Amino acid sequence: xxxxxxxxxxxxxxxxxxxxxxxxxxxxxxxxxxxxxxxxxxxxxxxxxxxxxxxxxxxxxxxxxxxxxxxxxxxxxxxxxxxxxxxxxxxxxxxxxxxxxxxxxxxxxxxxxxxxxxxxxxxxxxxxxxxxxxxxxxxxxxxxxxxxxxxxxxxxxxxxxxxxxxxxxxxxxxxxxxxxxxxxxxxxxxxxxxxxxxxxxxxxxxxxxxxxxx
Numbered sequence: 275x276x277x278x279x280x281x282x283x284x285x286x287x288x289x290x291x292x293x294x295x296x297x298x299x300x301x302x303x304x305x306x307x308x309x310x311x312x313x314x315x316x317x318x319x320x321x322x323x324x325x326x327x328x329x330x331x332x333x334x335x336x337x338x339x340x341x342x343x344x345x346x347x348x349x350x351x352x353x354x355x356x357x358x359x360x361x362x363x364x365x366x367x368x369x370x371x372x373x374x375x376x377x378x379x380x381x382x383x384x385x386x387x388x389x390x391x392x393x394x395x396x397x398x399x400x401x402x403x404x405x406x407x408x409x410x411x412x413x414x415x416x417x418x419x420x421x422x423x424x425x426x427x428x429x430x431x432x433x434x435x436x437x438x439x440x441x442x443x444x445x446x447x448x449x450x451x452x453x454x455x456x457x458x459x460x461x462x463x464x465x466x467x468x469x470x471x472x473x474x475x476x477x478x479x480x481x482x483x484x485x486x487x488x
Contacts, residue, residue: 275301280344281340282294283297283298283301284298284335284338284340284344287331287332287335288335288336290332295332298331299328302345302348303324305345305348305349306324306327306328306348306349306352307320307321307324309349309352309353309356310323310324310327310352310355310356311394311398312356312394312397312398312405312409312413313353313356313357313359313360313405313406313409314356314359314398315398315402316398319359322359323352323355323356323359324352324355326355326358326359327351327352327354327355327356330351330354330355331348331351334351353409353410353414356406357406357424357425360402360406392450396443396446396447396450397409397443399442399446400439400442400443401442403435404435404436404438404439404442405439406425407421407425407432407435407436407439408435408436408439408440408443410424410425411432411436412436417429418430418432418433418436
């Protein structure tokens with residue numbers, strides 16, 4: 275969609291034109307769902323969060339600055355909707371006082387990397403607290419100090435939960451790489467793509483929407 279068409283849609287949404295709202299929803303459905311899926315337990319939950327996000331989009335669209343990228347603005351709303359859903363429904367449940375984790379290294383996650391769909395499934399299996407921090411740090415690019423402010427936790431807690439998320443993902447990846455009793459792997463012969471090291475710089479290569487911080 276060209277810039278002129280986008281701005282026409284935005285103008286229609288500001289005027290509360292239902293056809294413009296439906297078209298904007300349709301055009302950015304995939305982009306928005308991709309963000310919400312990273313934070314959600316499953317697709318149904320992601321759809322619920324995304325719809326809450328679009329409600330915020332349509333009620334706040336007059337605040338959008340047209341000199342800035344629309345996707346960045348939309349992506350931030352979807353991310354915040356995901357965090358709000360997490361706070362309201364799942365609660366922040368950290369079990370450790372993790373300021374002792376200040377020294378944890380942000381080293382490589384593992385020696386393998388899966389394709390986007392496989393990695394997304396693994397991220398969704400993480401406990402909500404770990405998944406949220408992993409997404410904010412590794413995908414969105416927030417610092418631990420910023421994550422602490424967003425989630426009302428200490429930077430040490432954020433660091434430790436990132437570390438634990440990486441350890442769990444590493445184990446899932448190693449389990450996926452190990453042959454099953456039937457000789458298959460995680461994908462049962464589907465598109466499995468071992469590359470080198472999952473780390474922050476690699477994730478953009480499998481299709482995550484990175485740096486939507488606006």
